[in-house]
Amino acid sequence: MNAVAKALGELAPGLPWMDAHYLAFKQVAGFNNDYRVCAAALALAERGELDTLWTAQGTGFPHLEQRIQELEPRCAEVVTRCYKSVPPPDTPLVTQAELEALGWDLAVLTGRNYEELESGFDVLGFRLPAVADNGAHLRKPEPGGLLQLADAFQAQEIVFVGDTRDDAMALRLAREARPDLVWSFAAVGPLRDAIAREGDLRAPSLRALLSVLKGARS
DSSP states (O other): OHHHHHHHHHHSTTOOOOHHHHHHHTTSTTOOSHHHHHHHHHHHHHTTOGGGGGGOTTTOOGGGHHHHHHHHHHHHHHHHHHHHHSOOOSSOSOOHHHHHTTOSOOOEEOSSOHHHHHHHHHHHTOOOOEEOSOSGGGSTTSSHHHHHHHHHHTOSEEEEEESSHHHHHHHHHHHHHOTTSEEEEEEESTTHHHHOOTTOEEESSHHHHHHHHHHHHO
């Protein structure tokens, strides 16, 4: 969030950008990737349409897709540089020991590309098997990444933790594609109540969710 704000401050000085804008983008399908968030913000700003973000959850911005794609390479360059300049949080969202204490096979499905993913692993200080956004079939809300991981682990039960509308939809589409597997979605973060459905798990953070999952197993 901070890296995107910093990039937009460089690319569009004076743009009235707030954290609320970033969170709103995460409720619009197809904007799990921060490069696209940055490019779409610029495209909307060029047309004086940034305020339409609040009502675009179901429709997105198909009229701006060509412009978004034109802007994305430059945004990718600046956002990547800003990722590297934004200091990591003093307290990590989760530690390797906390994850391993769950006793499950672990993997990452991210809307970021491999370069961004590696930056994240550098901050965490450990790595996990991962599928990144390096192909259209892997781009959430497409379920390809989840199906690929399920096959790789030969999993029968999958819990997918997400904090965006795209994450929730990817899980539901994976469930439709492979109804022979047991799929569960766990919504975390500030949007959890907006993206979760009845039967989904919910927690304010990944760390809080781990306690819920461990309690469910005991």
